[in-house]
Each structure stands twice: as structure tokens, then as C-alpha cells.
Amino acid sequence: SRISRSHATKHIQDRCRQLKSIHLMSRTTILTYHFILFIGIVFSLNTHAQSEFKDSKIAWRTGAKLEWTDFQGKPPENDGITKAETSSEIIISAEYFEGEIPNFKVRNSFIKNKSWTRTNSKKVLLHEQLHFDISQLFARKISKKFSELKNNGELDVEAYIAEFDRLRNEEEKLQQKYDSETNFIDDKKIMNQWVKFIEQELDKLKKFKVE
Numbered sequence: 001s002r003i004s005r006s007h008a009t010k011h012i013q014d015r016c017r018q019l020k021s022i023h024l025m026s027r028t029t030i031l032t033y034h035f036i037l038f039i040g041i042v043f044s045l046n047t048h049a050q051s052e053f054k055d056s057k058i059a060w061r062t063g064a065k066l067e068w069t070d071f072q073g074k075p076p077e078n079d080g081i082t083k084a085e086t087s088s089e090i091i092i093s094a095e096y097f098e099g100e101i102p103n104f105k106v107r108n109s110f111i112k113n114k115s116w117t118r119t120n121s122k123k124v125l126l127h128e129q130l131h132f133d134i135s136q137l138f139a140r141k142i143s144k145k146f147s148e149l150k151n152n153g154e155l156d157v158e159a160y161i162a163e164f165d166r167l168r169n170e171e172e173k174l175q176q177k178y179d180s181e182t183n184f185i186d187d188k189k190i191m192n193q194w195v196k197f198i199e200q201e202l203d204k205l206k207k208f209k210v211e
């Protein structure tokens with residue numbers, strides 16, 4: 001198994017400077033001359049964008065499980081060892097008036113066309129599901145940290161980005177540890193231990209679930 005993720009913070013400082021004055025269209029109002037920060041994706045509420053998201057991505061949902069039909073990407077020809085790959089992303093966006101506390105939103109999704117499989121094994125599917133669950137765990141950790149910063153009155157966007165990057169790096173380490181302990185090892189006990197651990201950690205942060 002292998003996990004690939006999309007975390008968008010590149011050129012964030014430039015984006016902060018560039019988006020000083022912008023018109024944001026929503027269903028009910030136009031917001032003008034306020035500071036808007038978009039990271040990774042332009043936040044859209046129109047029906048077409050929602051439909052496109054549904055077709056290409058799956059938002060993490062409590063109780064919902066991935067199916068092999070969700071893995072719509074093409075396996076690489078130069079990698080004949082890896083049985084499947086899960087591609088997920090954590091996207092954050094913020095909107096706020098300059099000089100006020102930013103209001104961040106966190107979204108966690110499975111990317112269909114970048115996830116692929118060479119097998120229909122139920123064991124491998126469970127393994128891939130847990131990769132997605134780990135991604136959700138860190139989406140919740142990010143949501144929790146942003147909430148703490150907001151409650152503390154933090155105005156500096158870079159403080160939020162720094163925590164995002166820190167938790168992103170922690171996720172990378174846990175994903176790698178999970179793979180190193182379960183890849184190529186047909187040990188039901190070890191896998192069950194990981195499933196239980198992630199379930200417990202998710203439950204601790206259920207207040208901050210990202211769906």
C-alpha cells in the first residue's frame with residue numbers, strides 16, 4: 001500500500017499579499033474589500049462545483065467506507081509491487097476581515113482519479129481505508145488547533161499555517177509508521193490494533209470531525 005496526499009501551502013505568503021481586495025460571490029451576498037485567503041482550492045458554492053466534487057472526490061463520512069470502485073486511477077507501469085494507492089487531501093480555507101480573527105474551514109477528501117488498485121482483496125481495502133481514516137484524524141487535529149488559536153484571539157494567518165504544516169508532517173510520519181508495521185505482513189492482530197487505535201483517536205476528537 002502507498003498513500004499520497006495533497007496539502008496546499010505553496011506560495012502562501014504571496015497569496016496573502018495578493019488577495020487584499022476581492023469580490024466573493026455566494027448564494028446570498030457579495031463580500032467586498034476584505035481579506036480572503038484560499039489555500040489549495042477556490043471555495044465555491046455553486047451547483048456545478050458541488051457536482052464536480054461529488055464525481056471526483058469523496059468527503060470523509062462517519063460510518064461510510066471506501067469501495068474498490070472508488071479507486072478510479074490508473075496504476076503506474078513502473079511499480080509492480082504496490083497493490084493499491086490511496087490519495088487523499090486536507091484542504092484549508094479562510095475568510096476574514098483584515099485585522100480580525102480568521103475563520104478557517106477544513107475539508108478532508110479521497111481523490112478518486114488519483115487512487116488506484118491492482119487487487120480486489122478485502123484485506124487491502126481495509127488497509128487503504130485506514131490511510132483515509134488517518135487523514136481524517138489529522139484533519140480533526142488541524143480543526144482543533146485552529147479552534148484553539150481562534151479562541152486565543154490569534155490574528156496572524158501565518159500562525160495557523162505553521163500549525164497546519166506541523167500537523168501535516170506528523171501525519172506523514174504516522175502514515176509511514178502504519179505502512180512499515182502492516183505492509184507485507186499478514187498479521188490480523190497488528191492490523192486490528194491499528195484499527196482500534198485510530199478509532200479511539202478519532203473518537204477523542206469527534207467534536208472536531210471534518211465531514
